[in-house]
Amino acid sequence: MNFFSHSIAVTIFLFSQVNARTWTDVKGRSLEAELINKTDTTVTVLLKGKETEIPLTKLSKQDQEFVKGWEAEGAQASDQSVDYKKQFEQEWPKLVSTDLDIEITEEEGEDGRVIYRSPHYEFVSNTKLSKVPVKRFAVLFEATREYVQQLPYANKKAYQTGERYKVFLFDTIESYVRAGGPEGSAGVYMSGKDVIMVPCQSLGLIKRGSSWALDYDRSNKTLPHEITHQLTDREYYAEGARGWFSEGFAEYVAVTPYRSGKFSVSKAPSYVEQYVTSFAKADNRGRNLGEEISAPKLESFMTMSYGDFAFAGNANFNYGLGALLVTYFNHYDGEGDAANLKNFLGALKEGKKGKEALEVLRAGRSWEELEEDVTTGWRKRGVKINFN
Incomplete structure (x- = not known):
């Protein structure tokens, strides 16, 4: 399956089962959808698996007030001390590398989940994994963060401090889809929750008996697209950039040989x-x-x-x-x-x-x-x- 042709076109899908709300228009009609973006005059919601743009004037006054106070989760998570103007002065990198000997910690989470942590990422898995494959894909995530940092794009979110970037891992495609992952995709960035969701097989893992091992015939090259979305500043999804730039940028990173x-x-x-x-x-x-x-x-x-x-x-x-x-x-x-x-x-x-x-x-x-x-x-x- 070609990952790009199935998942990248749905990279802004959200946890619609969790965060959907009831919207009412000026005529009193209602529908269930999740707010994922807004401008001064419109809102964009996820409705029946597709993004739909709605003029604010068509919404009830109560909904308009809700939109005014709404802020996408993770929008303020970046380190505000980073001087973006100085970042624009950075030289274009030729080679970006990260430490292969990163430390991975493990702890038991809720509902039988296992939490793995690398220096900047937290992986919440519904299945237990060994440290070797975790370290392998964690290095990819950490290296992608380094890459986005070093590009002279002034992506402040790539310098996020405090909380780690969150990634949810699933043992089967079925459990991934039940949690909100789009059918036919191999991974997705959920902008509303600021998390990445991905099935284990897309991480280069294969189930052998009761344990997971590395599948050396499977490439991880496509994951940087979704990782890049998680690291991209919210302003770069604004009108005039969202689409050709926000997706073109993620493609540029993902295609770079790794x-x-x-x-x-x-x-x-x-x-x-x-x-x-x-x-x-x-x-x-x-x-x-x-x-x-x-x-x-x-x-x-x-x-x-x-x-x-x-x-x-x-x-x-x-x-x-x-x-x-x-x-x-x-x-x-x-x-x-x-x-x-x-x-x-x-x-x-x-x-x-x-x-x-x-x-x-x-x-x-x-x-x-x-x-x-x-x-x-x-x-x-x-x-x-x-x-x-």
């Missing part, structure tokens, strides 16, 4: 190109969009709703194009120093959204001029993008 606690970041651009245009030879994963891509107008693509981006039947294409755009702004735009992207992220930090924030990214260029720049940047690498 082995034994090391991300070879310098190889990321070429690996993104191969992954998006075809299938990787090593594991046969890829978006397979081809080397000549017919794309929608850039303005409409960058401003589409997340529901259209991830759930309108064209998710494979949208994630692939998002990865190409993020890679372009990381390495090929302007002087190749990601200056315009950093200014864009800084604008998001300052509260700008939508076209106002994207105007910063365009850096004085019209949308047509930006399309030409993106086309030129990728054409030099053998990829032709036609915006029409």
Whole structure:
């Protein structure tokens, strides 16, 4: 099963069974859904497995008051002492590595669960695991955190102190789905609870008798996508960024070659190109969009709703194009120093959204001029993008 094609398009699913509430509109009609995001004029809820955007004016006054006071869990969990402007000045890393000899602690939790802790993560498992496989996947989580920290994106959430990032592990796909995991997925980030959920088999584990062992034929390379979502600042999910950037960024990290606690970041651009245009030879994963891509107008693509981006039947294409755009702004735009992207992220930090924030990214260029720049940047690498 191709993890990307099944799970990434549902990375913003939440614990709908736990946190759903009753909403009432101005006509007195009610429905059960969970609030997952808001703007000054709309709310986004999870309804029947899909994100639905609702204008605030259509909700009852009581619901509007609830929305005003609502804050996504984990939104304030990052270390506010981190100076994001200095983070933008960091050099682009070439290789990111983490300590392989990390300490893993274990304790009994409630309802027969077992809790494993690495330096920055807490893994809550409904099945007992041995320390060897736990350490192996914990190193991946810790290395991904290091990677996101070292990128000059000013992701303050990657510097979270105090509470560890939470991950829930499940012994079977069935128990994973019962807890809220989307069917057909191999892992998911739940933004409302700020947790990752993942079945053990997606961690590179295989059941042998009553115990779990490492499955050396299974790759963990896809998990960094969901880990990246957990480490991404809330501002980077705002209008104008949510979709092409938030998913393109997670794709960029996930496609970066990883082995034994090391991300070879310098190889990321070429690996993104191969992954998006075809299938990787090593594991046969890829978006397979081809080397000549017919794309929608850039303005409409960058401003589409997340529901259209991830759930309108064209998710494979949208994630692939998002990865190409993020890679372009990381390495090929302007002087190749990601200056315009950093200014864009800084604008998001300052509260700008939508076209106002994207105007910063365009850096004085019209949308047509930006399309030409993106086309030129990728054409030099053998990829032709036609915006029409």
